[in-house]
Amino acid sequence: QSALSQPPSASGSPGQSVTISCTGSSTDIGGYNYVSWYQHHPGKAPRLILYEVFKRPSGVPDRFSGSKSGNTASLTVSGLQTDDEGDYYCSSHAGSNSLVFGGGTSLTVL
């Protein structure tokens, strides 16, 4: 059960869009449509922003969107705002009631 692979950093200017990838294998991302994304600001609890690849919990703006192709999932943040700065993590169901996380991507809004 290896960690999912994410780029360590991403950046964009206010108003722009940025996409963060999350690559796994056929035993996690490729095998299930149970990919979630979390936003994490240091010192705070992580926040679920997407589940089942592209679905948004109540209260999450539609600027956050998700997709999946094969073993890779993606998070796109459109109309970047300064509040979007933080760390983003993907996770996937990995069978046998287990989960696996990505290494995290630090998003900077320039």
Add this chain to the structure above:
Amino acid sequence: QLQESGPGLVKPSETLSLTCSVSSGSISSSNYFWGWVRQPPGKGLEWIGSVYFSGRGSYSPSLSGRATIFTDTSRNQFSLRLTSVTAADTAVYYCARISWIIWGLDVWGRGTAVSVSS
């Protein structure tokens, strides 16, 4: 809604014990698993494991059988026990609710820092 508690300092080779108190909803709900995630300094989130209200648990293989998660339904709490700790277990530990319907962690605690040092 979730609050972690436990010692902030544990000696090497000893057992780390943390408790998560659930203040909203019942830990006996069949809709959820209850889990632990940690973040070592400067690193990303790491899945530790989870438990169902029935007591059935699932754990990350990377912990080599050192982790146990169990529930206390009378107190609406669940706990993590990690044996034979080393400095590599130093981390912020988060408890979380996992909706098995979506396999996502929809409620998190704020985390508690644990350092392993003599």
